[in-house]
Amino acid sequence: MKTPPYNLQEEKMVLDPEKIKKDFPILNRKIHGKPLVYLDNAATTQKPLAVIEAIHHYYLNENSNIHRGVHTLSEQATLAYEGAREKIRAFIGAKETSEIIFVRGATEGINLIAQTYGRKFIGSGDEIVISTLEHHSNIVPWQILCEQVGAKLRVIPINDKGELLIEDLKKIINAKTKLMGITHVSNALGTIVPLKEIIKIAHEQNIPVVVDGAQAIPHLKVNVQELDADFYLFSGHKVYGPTGIGVVYGKKNFLEIMPPYQGGGDMISSVTFEKTEYNILPFKFEAGTPHIAGAIGLGVALDYLKTLDLEKVALYENELLSYALEKSSEMADLQIIGQSVDRAGVISFNLAQLHAHDVGTVLDRHGIAIRAGHHCAMPLMKRLGLEATCRVSFAVYNTKEDVDSLFKALQKTLEVLG
């Protein structure tokens, strides 16, 4: 049997976008006869061959259930799954692997925290603070919790550029504030939130902070200990990994006092009809058979990013962003939505008076995939006085040629629809 292709060499590569592109087989596709230009990375990223091969290898050679087996396959699958957990710990700078919980994605991660920490420690009259920039995944679970326990949601406002108003945050938090849920990077505008400062303000009032890192992990070097985040979560599929797998990081002292999320196999240490003792961390939060291949694939995706070097990736993506912003400033009919000084990977815009969906549909005929709509951020759209925007979001395999193709196609779109 071949050695599992689960551990990519840690040799740092020179960041060569054309070479990187070749690592992603799907990017060879043609759409409507045109080469695919994939600019919908904030929705999901494409997967490098290394990730696809790791999943393939796992199902071909090691498929088995984990933790409980005494046979070879189970041991190998367990090693690979737990190895992935360790890779994630190292990638986000957590102290212990027991602080890394596998979930289905960012959405499930937030629901987990709301229904465990929230149900236990937040009660009637308490307040939860979120921001105007949040994705629905970081709004609705808190609203459900508020309905269940009689708490109230408070919202940090933004300015017209799409930046959080930190002075207002200081006025919003008070003795009733029991938790803050905040995005690290806005999926709709790309705004990078000054997280360290916000967490410090919250901690001065003993308020725990849950960070939605879904859009940050692919673009920024994240260290949860340096940030002092109490919880940090993200989805695997937005960082070159498979769908159906994600991560909740939680400080051990919080995870230990939280009740389990779901009941079932693997999350117990003993069960009688009278009483169940729960398993140790992190297994207490992982009921049932997890997405083993997904966790392994995510581990390899993070290895892949490490070989590229996240700092270089961030610099490169910034260069792409500046290039695209410069091009958009040359197009009179294009209105950029969101002008945050600190931004990552995303440009939201509207073209003349055209509906975003029409623009997206015409671009697709040119082989260009972008997002059009409210980006699961309807309250943010309302604040901006919009129903929808077009959104271009970058990944490490995008190139300046992709940006050129986009602007050529936008010009054609104007000619056709404008």
Ligand code: PLP
């Ligand atoms: N949070 C942010 C900022 C997002 O952009 C998304 C997805 O777009 C999510 C949460 C939800 O991620 P998932 O659908 O993978 O659970």
